[in-house]
Amino acid sequence: MAAKPKANLHALPELKNTSDDSIALYLKSKGWKQNHTLTDVRLVLGFSAVIIAGGTFYYDYTLGFDKTKVMTLYAVIAYFVANIILTWWIWGMESGKVYVGSKDGVTITISSHTEKHSPIYHLKIVSRSPGQRPTTTEVESPFTSWFDTQGFLVEKPFMTFISNSIPSMAATTPEGQHLKSKPKPKSTKKA
Amino acid sequence: MDALGLSKLRHLKPRQLLSQVLNFALILSTAFMLWKGLSVATDSPSPIVVVLSGSMEPAFQRGDLLFLWNRNLELDSPPTPGTRVGEIVVYNVIGKDIPIVHRVVRKHQGPKTPLHLLTKGDNNHADDTELYARGRWYLDREKEVIGSVVGYVPFVGYVTIMLSEHPWMKTALLGIMGLLVIVQRE
Numbered sequence: 584m585a586a587k588p589k590a591n592l593h594a595l596p597e598l599k600n601t602s603d604d605s606i607a608l609y610l611k612s613k614g615w616k617q618n619h620t621l622t623d624v625r626l627v628l629g630f631s632a633v634i635i636a637g638g639t640f641y642y643d644y645t646l647g648f649d650k651t652k653v654m655t656l657y658a659v660i661a662y663f664v665a666n667i668i669l670t671w672w673i674w675g676m677e678s679g680k681v682y683v684g685s686k687d688g689v690t691i692t693i694s695s696h697t698e699k700h701s702p703i704y705h706l707k708i709v710s711r712s713p714g715q716r717p718t719t720t721e722v723e724s725p726f727t728s729w730f731d732t733q734g735f736l737v738e739k740p741f742m743t744f745i746s747n748s749i750p751s752m753a754a755t756t757p758e759g760q761h762l763k764s765k766p767k768p769k770s771t772k773k774a
Numbered sequence: 775m776d777a778l779g780l781s782k783l784r785h786l787k788p789r790q791l792l793s794q795v796l797n798f799a800l801i802l803s804t805a806f807m808l809w810k811g812l813s814v815a816t817d818s819p820s821p822i823v824v825v826l827s828g829s830m831e832p833a834f835q836r837g838d839l840l841f842l843w844n845r846n847l848e849l850d851s852p853p854t855p856g857t858r859v860g861e862i863v864v865y866n867v868i869g870k871d872i873p874i875v876h877r878v879v880r881k882h883q884g885p886k887t888p889l890h891l892l893t894k895g896d897n898n899h900a901d902d903t904e905l906y907a908r909g910r911w912y913l914d915r916e917k918e919v920i921g922s923v924v925g926y927v928p929f930v931g932y933v934t935i936m937l938s939e940h941p942w943m944k945t946a947l948l949g950i951m952g953l954l955v956i957v958q959r960e
Contacts, residue, residue: 604787604790619789622789622793623789625793625796626789626792626793626796629796629799629800630796630799632800632803633796633799633800633803635803636802636803636804636806636807637803639806639807639810640806643810647819648813648819649819652814652817655810655813655814656814658807658810659807659810659811659814662803662807663807663811666800666804
Protein backbone atom coordinates (compact mmCIF):
# COMPACT_ATOMS: atom_id res chain seq x y z
CA MET A 584 0.00 0.00 0.00
CA ALA A 585 2.64 2.43 1.06
CA ALA A 586 4.66 1.96 -2.11
CA LYS A 587 1.79 2.99 -4.35
CA PRO A 588 2.67 6.17 -6.25
CA LYS A 589 1.03 9.10 -4.54
CA ALA A 590 1.02 12.78 -5.30
CA ASN A 591 -0.24 15.88 -3.64
CA LEU A 592 -3.29 16.75 -5.72
CA HIS A 593 -2.71 20.44 -5.18
CA ALA A 594 0.82 20.44 -6.60
CA LEU A 595 0.94 20.30 -10.37
CA PRO A 596 4.68 19.49 -10.53
CA GLU A 597 4.11 16.51 -8.26
CA LEU A 598 1.31 15.18 -10.43
CA LYS A 599 3.53 15.53 -13.47
CA ASN A 600 6.59 13.95 -11.86
CA THR A 601 4.63 11.03 -10.46
CA SER A 602 3.09 10.41 -13.87
CA ASP A 603 6.47 10.80 -15.61
CA ASP A 604 8.05 8.24 -13.29
CA SER A 605 5.24 5.81 -13.83
CA ILE A 606 5.70 5.82 -17.62
CA ALA A 607 9.14 4.22 -17.36
CA LEU A 608 7.94 1.65 -14.84
CA TYR A 609 4.95 0.68 -16.91
CA LEU A 610 6.90 0.41 -20.17
CA LYS A 611 9.53 -1.67 -18.41
CA SER A 612 6.87 -4.10 -17.33
CA LYS A 613 5.84 -4.30 -20.97
CA GLY A 614 9.31 -5.26 -22.13
CA TRP A 615 10.56 -1.86 -23.31
CA LYS A 616 14.22 -1.21 -22.71
CA GLN A 617 14.90 2.28 -21.42
CA ASN A 618 17.82 4.22 -22.85
CA HIS A 619 19.42 6.33 -20.14
CA THR A 620 21.96 8.20 -22.29
CA LEU A 621 20.36 11.61 -21.78
CA THR A 622 20.34 11.27 -18.01
CA ASP A 623 23.79 9.72 -17.88
CA VAL A 624 25.37 12.52 -19.90
CA ARG A 625 23.70 15.07 -17.63
CA LEU A 626 24.98 13.27 -14.53
CA VAL A 627 28.52 13.04 -15.93
CA LEU A 628 28.55 16.73 -16.90
CA GLY A 629 27.08 17.80 -13.58
CA PHE A 630 29.32 15.70 -11.40
CA SER A 631 32.42 16.73 -13.38
CA ALA A 632 31.59 20.33 -12.50
CA VAL A 633 31.02 19.39 -8.86
CA ILE A 634 34.35 17.52 -8.77
CA ILE A 635 36.14 20.59 -10.19
CA ALA A 636 34.58 22.70 -7.44
CA GLY A 637 35.43 20.12 -4.80
CA GLY A 638 39.06 19.98 -5.92
CA THR A 639 39.26 23.77 -5.93
CA PHE A 640 37.91 23.83 -2.40
CA TYR A 641 40.40 21.20 -1.24
CA TYR A 642 43.48 22.90 -2.71
CA ASP A 643 42.32 26.33 -1.62
CA TYR A 644 41.75 25.02 1.89
CA THR A 645 45.08 23.23 2.18
CA LEU A 646 47.42 25.51 0.22
CA GLY A 647 45.85 28.94 0.60
CA PHE A 648 44.79 31.59 -1.87
CA ASP A 649 48.13 32.84 -3.21
CA LYS A 650 49.58 29.46 -4.16
CA THR A 651 46.40 28.30 -5.90
CA LYS A 652 45.47 31.59 -7.61
CA VAL A 653 46.28 30.49 -11.18
CA MET A 654 44.77 27.06 -10.76
CA THR A 655 41.64 28.60 -9.25
CA LEU A 656 41.25 30.85 -12.29
CA TYR A 657 41.31 27.88 -14.67
CA ALA A 658 39.02 25.90 -12.37
CA VAL A 659 36.48 28.73 -12.28
CA ILE A 660 36.53 28.95 -16.09
CA ALA A 661 36.24 25.16 -16.45
CA TYR A 662 33.40 25.06 -13.92
CA PHE A 663 31.31 27.64 -15.70
CA VAL A 664 32.01 26.13 -19.13
CA ALA A 665 30.82 22.77 -17.77
CA ASN A 666 27.73 24.50 -16.41
CA ILE A 667 26.97 26.16 -19.74
CA ILE A 668 27.22 22.78 -21.50
CA LEU A 669 25.05 21.25 -18.79
CA THR A 670 22.41 23.97 -19.21
CA TRP A 671 22.49 23.47 -22.99
CA TRP A 672 22.09 19.73 -22.48
CA ILE A 673 19.12 20.13 -20.15
CA TRP A 674 17.32 22.74 -22.26
CA GLY A 675 18.39 21.75 -25.73
CA MET A 676 18.81 17.98 -25.61
CA GLU A 677 16.68 16.73 -22.71
CA SER A 678 14.05 19.46 -23.12
CA GLY A 679 11.23 17.76 -21.26
CA LYS A 680 11.98 14.22 -22.46
CA VAL A 681 10.94 11.83 -19.74
CA TYR A 682 11.48 8.54 -21.49
CA VAL A 683 13.61 7.16 -24.29
CA GLY A 684 13.40 3.45 -24.94
CA SER A 685 13.05 0.76 -27.53
CA LYS A 686 11.37 -2.53 -28.16
CA ASP A 687 11.48 -4.75 -31.25
CA GLY A 688 13.45 -2.15 -33.18
CA VAL A 689 11.00 0.67 -32.47
CA THR A 690 12.46 3.59 -30.56
CA ILE A 691 10.18 6.02 -28.77
CA THR A 692 10.92 9.34 -27.15
CA ILE A 693 8.31 10.67 -24.78
CA SER A 694 8.25 14.29 -23.63
CA SER A 695 5.74 15.66 -21.19
CA HIS A 696 4.68 19.09 -20.11
CA THR A 697 1.95 20.88 -18.23
CA GLU A 698 0.70 24.41 -18.54
CA LYS A 699 0.37 26.79 -15.65
CA HIS A 700 -2.78 26.30 -13.55
CA SER A 701 -4.09 23.67 -15.94
CA PRO A 702 -4.48 20.07 -14.72
CA ILE A 703 -3.85 18.61 -18.16
CA TYR A 704 -0.99 16.23 -18.89
CA HIS A 705 0.47 16.75 -22.35
CA LEU A 706 2.55 14.02 -23.96
CA LYS A 707 4.50 14.13 -27.18
CA ILE A 708 5.62 10.77 -28.45
CA VAL A 709 8.08 10.44 -31.29
CA SER A 710 8.23 6.90 -32.60
CA ARG A 711 10.99 5.72 -34.94
CA SER A 712 10.88 2.40 -36.74
CA PRO A 713 13.70 1.24 -38.98
CA GLY A 714 13.18 2.26 -42.59
CA GLN A 715 10.25 4.54 -41.82
CA ARG A 716 9.83 8.20 -41.15
CA PRO A 717 9.42 9.05 -37.47
CA THR A 718 5.85 9.63 -36.40
CA THR A 719 4.91 12.19 -33.81
CA THR A 720 1.85 11.76 -31.66
CA GLU A 721 0.60 14.46 -29.34
CA VAL A 722 -1.92 13.52 -26.71
CA GLU A 723 -3.33 15.08 -23.57
CA SER A 724 -5.48 14.00 -20.71
CA PRO A 725 -6.51 15.46 -17.35
CA PHE A 726 -4.65 14.12 -14.34
CA THR A 727 -7.99 13.26 -12.79
CA SER A 728 -8.25 10.35 -15.24
CA TRP A 729 -5.72 8.38 -13.22
CA PHE A 730 -5.30 10.03 -9.83
CA ASP A 731 -7.97 9.15 -7.30
CA THR A 732 -9.42 11.58 -4.78
CA GLN A 733 -6.64 10.80 -2.31
CA GLY A 734 -3.88 11.33 -4.81
CA PHE A 735 -2.98 7.71 -5.50
CA LEU A 736 -2.09 6.89 -9.07
CA VAL A 737 -4.55 4.31 -10.35
CA GLU A 738 -2.54 2.14 -12.67
CA LYS A 739 -5.09 0.81 -15.09
CA PRO A 740 -6.42 4.04 -16.56
CA PHE A 741 -2.91 5.44 -16.69
CA MET A 742 -1.58 2.42 -18.54
CA THR A 743 -4.49 2.61 -20.91
CA PHE A 744 -3.69 6.22 -21.64
CA ILE A 745 -0.02 5.45 -22.23
CA SER A 746 -0.46 2.35 -24.33
CA ASN A 747 -3.05 4.06 -26.51
CA SER A 748 -0.68 6.93 -27.09
CA ILE A 749 2.19 4.80 -28.32
CA PRO A 750 1.50 3.74 -31.90
CA SER A 751 3.22 0.36 -31.73
CA MET A 752 1.37 -0.56 -28.53
CA ALA A 753 -2.09 0.77 -29.16
CA ALA A 754 -3.14 -2.08 -31.42
CA THR A 755 -1.66 -4.98 -29.52
CA THR A 756 -1.92 -4.50 -25.77
CA PRO A 757 -4.88 -5.65 -23.72
CA GLU A 758 -5.11 -2.15 -22.31
CA GLY A 759 -5.40 -0.76 -25.79
CA GLN A 760 -8.17 -3.15 -26.72
CA HIS A 761 -9.82 -2.51 -23.43
CA LEU A 762 -10.21 1.09 -24.34
CA LYS A 763 -11.80 0.33 -27.65
CA SER A 764 -14.56 -1.68 -26.07
CA LYS A 765 -15.28 0.68 -23.20
CA PRO A 766 -15.19 4.45 -22.82
CA LYS A 767 -12.36 5.95 -20.84
CA PRO A 768 -12.99 5.66 -17.09
CA LYS A 769 -14.17 8.97 -15.77
CA SER A 770 -15.32 7.79 -12.36
CA THR A 771 -12.41 9.41 -10.51
CA LYS A 772 -13.11 12.83 -11.93
CA LYS A 773 -13.85 15.38 -9.27
CA ALA A 774 -16.52 18.03 -9.41
CA MET B 775 -1.70 -8.13 -13.29
CA ASP B 776 1.01 -5.97 -14.68
CA ALA B 777 -0.29 -3.47 -12.26
CA LEU B 778 1.91 -5.03 -9.61
CA GLY B 779 5.03 -4.07 -11.51
CA LEU B 780 4.47 -0.39 -10.99
CA SER B 781 4.58 -0.35 -7.25
CA LYS B 782 7.39 -2.88 -6.90
CA LEU B 783 9.81 -1.24 -9.27
CA ARG B 784 9.32 2.17 -7.82
CA HIS B 785 12.06 1.69 -5.29
CA LEU B 786 14.94 1.12 -7.71
CA LYS B 787 15.89 4.47 -9.11
CA PRO B 788 19.58 5.18 -8.61
CA ARG B 789 19.61 7.77 -11.38
CA GLN B 790 16.88 9.79 -9.73
CA LEU B 791 18.71 9.64 -6.44
CA LEU B 792 21.90 10.81 -8.15
CA SER B 793 19.99 13.60 -9.89
CA GLN B 794 18.72 14.84 -6.54
CA VAL B 795 22.21 14.71 -5.06
CA LEU B 796 23.53 16.52 -8.12
CA ASN B 797 20.97 19.32 -7.88
CA PHE B 798 21.93 19.94 -4.28
CA ALA B 799 25.66 19.70 -4.98
CA LEU B 800 25.34 22.14 -7.90
CA ILE B 801 23.73 24.76 -5.68
CA LEU B 802 26.60 24.52 -3.19
CA SER B 803 29.36 24.34 -5.79
CA THR B 804 27.95 27.22 -7.85
CA ALA B 805 27.86 29.44 -4.78
CA PHE B 806 31.44 28.47 -3.97
CA MET B 807 32.71 28.94 -7.52
CA LEU B 808 31.04 32.35 -7.83
CA TRP B 809 32.85 33.36 -4.67
CA LYS B 810 36.13 32.01 -6.06
CA GLY B 811 35.52 33.75 -9.39
CA LEU B 812 35.04 37.05 -7.59
CA SER B 813 38.11 36.25 -5.56
CA VAL B 814 40.25 35.69 -8.65
CA ALA B 815 38.81 38.74 -10.42
CA THR B 816 39.56 41.07 -7.53
CA ASP B 817 42.78 39.21 -6.66
CA SER B 818 41.66 39.11 -3.04
CA PRO B 819 41.40 35.99 -0.89
CA SER B 820 38.25 37.41 0.66
CA PRO B 821 36.58 39.94 -1.67
CA ILE B 822 33.57 40.55 0.58
CA VAL B 823 33.96 41.19 4.32
CA VAL B 824 31.73 42.25 7.17
CA VAL B 825 32.74 45.14 9.45
CA LEU B 826 33.15 43.70 12.93
CA SER B 827 34.05 46.73 15.03
CA GLY B 828 32.99 50.32 15.41
CA SER B 829 36.49 51.70 14.88
CA MET B 830 35.56 53.25 11.52
CA GLU B 831 32.40 55.00 12.65
CA PRO B 832 30.78 57.08 11.33
CA ALA B 833 31.98 55.85 7.92
CA PHE B 834 31.18 52.19 8.56
CA GLN B 835 29.02 50.60 11.23
CA ARG B 836 29.23 47.10 12.58
CA GLY B 837 27.52 44.76 10.13
CA ASP B 838 28.22 46.74 6.95
CA LEU B 839 29.18 44.56 4.01
CA LEU B 840 32.29 45.72 2.14
CA PHE B 841 33.44 44.91 -1.39
CA LEU B 842 37.18 44.82 -1.90
CA TRP B 843 39.55 45.32 -4.82
CA ASN B 844 43.12 44.13 -4.54
CA ARG B 845 44.74 45.02 -7.87
CA ASN B 846 46.15 48.35 -6.76
CA LEU B 847 49.48 47.28 -5.32
CA GLU B 848 51.53 49.93 -7.14
CA LEU B 849 54.17 47.41 -8.17
CA ASP B 850 54.12 48.04 -11.91
CA SER B 851 56.30 50.40 -13.79
CA PRO B 852 54.91 52.78 -14.88
CA PRO B 853 52.74 52.49 -11.81
CA THR B 854 49.06 51.75 -12.23
CA PRO B 855 46.72 53.77 -10.05
CA GLY B 856 47.67 52.47 -6.65
CA THR B 857 46.54 52.62 -3.07
CA ARG B 858 46.10 56.22 -2.00
CA VAL B 859 46.19 58.02 1.29
CA GLY B 860 42.61 58.40 2.48
CA GLU B 861 41.52 55.05 1.06
CA ILE B 862 40.09 52.42 3.38
CA VAL B 863 41.81 49.02 3.33
CA VAL B 864 41.14 45.69 4.98
CA TYR B 865 44.14 43.85 6.38
CA ASN B 866 45.02 40.65 8.16
CA VAL B 867 48.12 41.03 10.29
CA ILE B 868 50.26 37.92 9.85
CA GLY B 869 49.63 35.65 12.80
CA LYS B 870 46.33 37.29 13.71
CA ASP B 871 43.12 36.08 12.21
CA ILE B 872 40.65 38.94 12.42
CA PRO B 873 40.36 41.25 9.39
CA ILE B 874 40.65 44.92 10.30
CA VAL B 875 39.06 47.74 8.28
CA HIS B 876 40.98 51.01 8.63
CA ARG B 877 41.93 54.11 6.64
CA VAL B 878 45.35 54.70 5.06
CA VAL B 879 46.91 57.78 6.63
CA ARG B 880 50.45 57.56 5.27
CA LYS B 881 52.39 55.80 2.51
CA HIS B 882 56.00 54.72 2.83
CA GLN B 883 58.00 53.89 -0.30
CA GLY B 884 56.18 53.48 -3.51
CA PRO B 885 56.32 52.27 -7.08
CA LYS B 886 58.64 49.32 -7.73
CA THR B 887 59.54 48.90 -4.08
CA PRO B 888 57.17 47.16 -1.67
CA LEU B 889 54.46 49.59 -0.74
CA HIS B 890 54.19 50.12 3.00
CA LEU B 891 51.19 51.78 4.65
CA LEU B 892 50.26 53.31 7.96
CA THR B 893 46.59 52.95 8.87
CA LYS B 894 44.25 54.32 11.51
CA GLY B 895 40.64 53.80 12.48
CA ASP B 896 38.56 56.98 12.07
CA ASN B 897 37.05 56.42 15.49
CA ASN B 898 40.38 55.55 17.20
CA HIS B 899 42.65 58.04 18.91
CA ALA B 900 45.95 56.46 17.88
CA ASP B 901 47.19 54.95 14.65
CA ASP B 902 47.53 51.21 14.18
CA THR B 903 51.23 50.61 14.97
CA GLU B 904 50.10 48.82 18.13
CA LEU B 905 48.14 46.34 16.04
CA TYR B 906 50.94 45.47 13.61
CA ALA B 907 53.33 42.57 14.02
CA ARG B 908 55.77 43.00 16.90
CA GLY B 909 58.35 45.74 16.28
CA ARG B 910 56.80 46.82 12.97
CA TRP B 911 55.50 50.30 12.27
CA TYR B 912 54.04 49.68 8.85
CA LEU B 913 51.76 47.38 6.94
CA ASP B 914 52.95 45.48 3.86
CA ARG B 915 50.41 46.34 1.13
CA GLU B 916 51.03 43.16 -0.83
CA LYS B 917 51.38 40.59 1.93
CA GLU B 918 49.02 41.81 4.63
CA VAL B 919 46.30 43.89 2.96
CA ILE B 920 43.51 41.83 1.38
CA GLY B 921 41.99 44.75 -0.52
CA SER B 922 40.80 48.34 -0.71
CA VAL B 923 37.14 49.07 -0.07
CA VAL B 924 35.37 49.99 -3.33
CA GLY B 925 31.75 49.56 -2.32
CA TYR B 926 29.52 48.73 0.60
CA VAL B 927 26.02 47.72 1.59
CA PRO B 928 24.98 48.91 5.03
CA PHE B 929 23.93 46.49 7.74
CA VAL B 930 23.19 43.31 5.73
CA GLY B 931 26.24 41.56 7.19
CA TYR B 932 24.84 41.90 10.68
CA VAL B 933 23.32 38.43 10.42
CA THR B 934 26.78 36.86 10.46
CA ILE B 935 27.76 38.90 13.53
CA MET B 936 24.61 37.78 15.32
CA LEU B 937 25.28 34.15 14.41
CA SER B 938 28.88 34.20 15.60
CA GLU B 939 28.20 36.16 18.80
CA HIS B 940 25.13 34.20 19.82
CA PRO B 941 25.82 30.53 19.06
CA TRP B 942 22.30 29.50 20.12
CA MET B 943 21.01 31.32 17.04
CA LYS B 944 22.95 28.92 14.82
CA THR B 945 21.27 26.01 16.56
CA ALA B 946 17.87 27.66 16.20
CA LEU B 947 18.46 28.38 12.52
CA LEU B 948 19.55 24.80 11.85
CA GLY B 949 16.50 23.58 13.73
CA ILE B 950 14.13 25.71 11.65
CA MET B 951 15.77 24.57 8.43
CA GLY B 952 15.55 20.93 9.49
CA LEU B 953 11.91 21.38 10.37
CA LEU B 954 11.20 22.92 6.97
CA VAL B 955 12.81 19.96 5.22
CA ILE B 956 10.66 17.53 7.20
CA VAL B 957 7.48 19.52 6.66
CA GLN B 958 8.09 19.86 2.92
CA ARG B 959 8.48 16.12 2.44
CA GLU B 960 4.84 15.32 2.81
